[in-house]
Amino acid sequence: MATPNFAKPSNASKYFVVLTGREEKYIECPECENKHYEWEHTLEKLKECDLCNEDLTNEDIQEEYVYPESYEFDDLIENLGYEIKALGGTKENEYLGDRNYPIQSVGVFRESKMYGDVEVTVKITATIQSAYYEGATLDWLAEIEGYNDTYKHSTGSSYDESLEDIMDMVFDPYYIDLNAGLCKIMQPKAVDWAEQTISDIGEKLEKLYEQWSEHKLRCKGVFSNGEAVYEKVN
Numbered sequence: 149m150a151t152p153n154f155a156k157p158s159n160a161s162k163y164f165v166v167l168t169g170r171e172e173k174y175i176e177c178p179e180c181e182n183k184h185y186e187w188e189h190t191l192e193k194l195k196e197c198d199l200c201n202e203d204l205t206n207e208d209i210q211e212e213y214v215y216p217e218s219y220e221f222d223d224l225i226e227n228l229g230y231e232i233k234a235l236g237g238t239k240e241n242e243y244l245g246d247r248n249y250p251i252q253s254v255g256v257f258r259e260s261k262m263y264g265d266v267e268v269t270v271k272i273t274a275t276i277q278s279a280y281y282e283g284a285t286l287d288w289l290a291e292i293e294g295y296n297d298t299y300k301h302s303t304g305s306s307y308d309e310s311l312e313d314i315m316d317m318v319f320d321p322y323y324i325d326l327n328a329g330l331c332k333i334m335q336p337k338a339v340d341w342a343e344q345t346i347s348d349i350g351e352k353l354e355k356l357y358e359q360w361s362e363h364k365l366r367c368k369g370v371f372s373n374g375e376a377v378y379e380k381v382n
Contacts, residue, residue, distance in 0.1 A: 154279050154365075155287075156304070157285065158288070158302055159350060160288065161354060162364050162366055163285050163367070164360075164364060165361055167284045172213075173186040173211050174210055175204055175208070176207070177204060178207065179197065179202040182198060182200070184197070184204070215282070224276065225241055228274065228286075229254050232254065232255030240256050249277050252276050255273075256271065258272075259349070263337065264325075265325055265326070266294065266334070268315075268318060269294065270342050272289070272346065274286070274288045275289060288353050289302065290302040290346050292314045315342075319334055319338070364380065365379060366378065
């Protein structure tokens with residue numbers, strides 16, 4: 149039974165793909181077998197081996213498929229963290245779980261607003277999620293913090309709840325110092341604010357991911373055996 153390569157985005161408008169394999173050109177020394185890659189040499193002008201000085205002028209340019217190194221994953225998380233910090237968020241590098249598609253945070257945005265004595269916070273966690281076979285995707289998760297609790301809103305979890313339901317719990321007059329009438333007035337205002345805040349931060353992340361992704365894809369469909377088909381989008 150096949151499995152889709154990429155986890156379905158929780159919020160991103162497309163599959164922002166990073167860390168895929170790539171074809172790299174090189175010339176191999178016939179004497180010492182040292183490989184000279186195109187990212188360190190102009191292969192068409194390469195005359196001799198870096199290590200043993202063997203003549204390479206008549207050697208053919210070859211290609212091989214190369215997978216990203218672990219340091220490239222670390223560098224991407226670090227660089228995205230700095231970009232998020234420049235946008236007003238904070239860097240973060242924490243493993244968030246998921247057995248088939250491991251997910252890692254790269255940064256967090258928090259925006260808060262007071263409604264009477266009730267503080268409501270929108271928390272957006274920027275993530276990188278490993279693919280099943282190759283590569284990874286950039287996404288984000290949306291949660292709401294209020295009354296000493298964190299509520300999942302759009303995280304791909306079965307525990308996700310609507311903003312309306314979340315604000316019902318945050319503005320429960322049994323637990324806060326607002327009467328039922330004020331709670332009814334504040335709830336829809338908090339919903340509207342949270343919805344707009346999530347949209348604004350999501351837009352920032354979409355622009356950032358556009359710059360850093362190697363490919364932008366959408367899923368055309370999934371076969372009965374579980375295999376997914378993707379196509380490139382702008």
